[in-house]
Amino acid sequence: MSTFDKVVEVLVEAKDLETGSITMESTWDDLGLDSLDTVELVMNMEEAFGVSLEMSEDMKTVGDVVKAIDTAK
Amino acid sequence: MSFSILGTGSALPATIITNDDLSRIVDTSDEWIRSRTGIGQRRVCTTETITDLAYQAAVAALENSGCRAEELNLIICATMTADDATPSMACLLQQRLGAVCAAFDINAACTGFLYAMDIAAAYFSRKPDYKILIVGADAMSKAVDWQDRSTCVLFGDGAGAAVLGAGNDLLAIEIGANGNRSPLYAPAMAGNCPFRNDVKQSLYLVMDGQEVFRFAVTAMAQTIDRVLQKAGLAKESLTWILPHQANIRIIDAAIHRMKLPGEICLTNIEQYGNTSAACVAILLDESNRSGKFKKGDLLALTAFGGGLTTGACILRWNK
Ligand SMILES: CC(C)(COP(=O)(O)OP(=O)(O)OC[C@H]1O[C@@H](n2cnc3c(N)ncnc32)[C@H](O)[C@@H]1OP(=O)(O)O)[C@@H](O)C(=O)NCCC(=O)NCCS
16 A cells, blocks of 8 residues: 555544545645644554654645655655 | 542632633634534633632532531642642631541642542541542632633633542543643742742643643543443443533544544533543543433443643542
8 A cells, every 4th residue: 555545544434524625735735634633643644654754744645745745655 | 449529519609701702802603613623612710719710619519418518538629729728628628617637638630630530549548437528729810911812711610519428339430641841731830039030930820732732632532441341341331421521522533533422521621611630520520410311321421631640540439
């Protein structure tokens, strides 16, 4: 499974989103998520991928998260 | 031998401060506060002191338990905002209640009520026929910076109490600490010693919200898991969870992780915000008085807070 697919899986599980609505370009805003959702999601990603992620202002899209995870791996 | 809860009580300040009231003091809105925290209003001490509230909660708990103040063998107050550094809040209560017993305060921030329960449990193993009054009381309105919108909107004032007596209804308890100042701290007395020569400390509570959020979600889920294990119970056997009321988003995220239905969690954060050590105690009292609990119900209490501290227990309701 690609990092993107697994990120989508985590997003859908945690936030009840439609799989089809999520793309690499989706921003948190697009997905209707606020800053506390992203804190929670980073926690979930860390567990799902066994990595430690630095929360940052530059993590704006799903693609940014995928990139951060691939770098951390 | 652990203990049983003989009675509960709680007390809140008369003054209600709504989110709209706060939006006239700092740059915030009802929409932001509700969606980020689940808080709609909080109570704030204006003329009453936190000792007054602790006293009212204690009187109510004694009445509810059918126990007289003179029968108490120990008073433990959990607080980080006592009116005096000395006498302790517990000593002031002892005097006002007319009790004749030892009395002391403990500080485990928002986890204080769970810490008090654990200490009480240790006393019961030595003195099974004791009657112990435990109180969780905080006026966080004295600790926060009312010009800092990221903290002042979160907290409220209040007190909750329980009278404990002989019994076997504390099925498991665990308290813990992971000493770390930076996520959340509030200054103590500074004094004016002329020989002191160091940098000025903050006068108010300082918090890294997102770091505390992460800690809290993990703490709530893990501590409940561990006390369930200790008690040899499956999570499905829980009737109610009474979590620390810091942020509804923390509760929701933790419950989601634990794969439990949201309805199992009792909350009153909408009305009172985070009353620190009083949260779980007030929730326990309100649920007791509204007839929510049936004899034999299994309750999980859990809290986390500055320290960083954590605590959880499994209680069988037997009243
Ligand atoms: C405090 C808390 C609600 C903040 O939520 P958050 O999503 O982390 O918010 P942030 O601090 O990232 O702030 C997001 C934005 O909202 C703003 N903001 C903060 N408080 C605000 C308020 N009351 N009203 C409006 N906006 C506010 C911030 O300034 C920030 O704006 P910016 O993006 O323009 O800089 C959240 O972190 C939390 O509840 N943490 C746990 C705290 C806790 O439980 N403590 C007690 C433990 S016992």
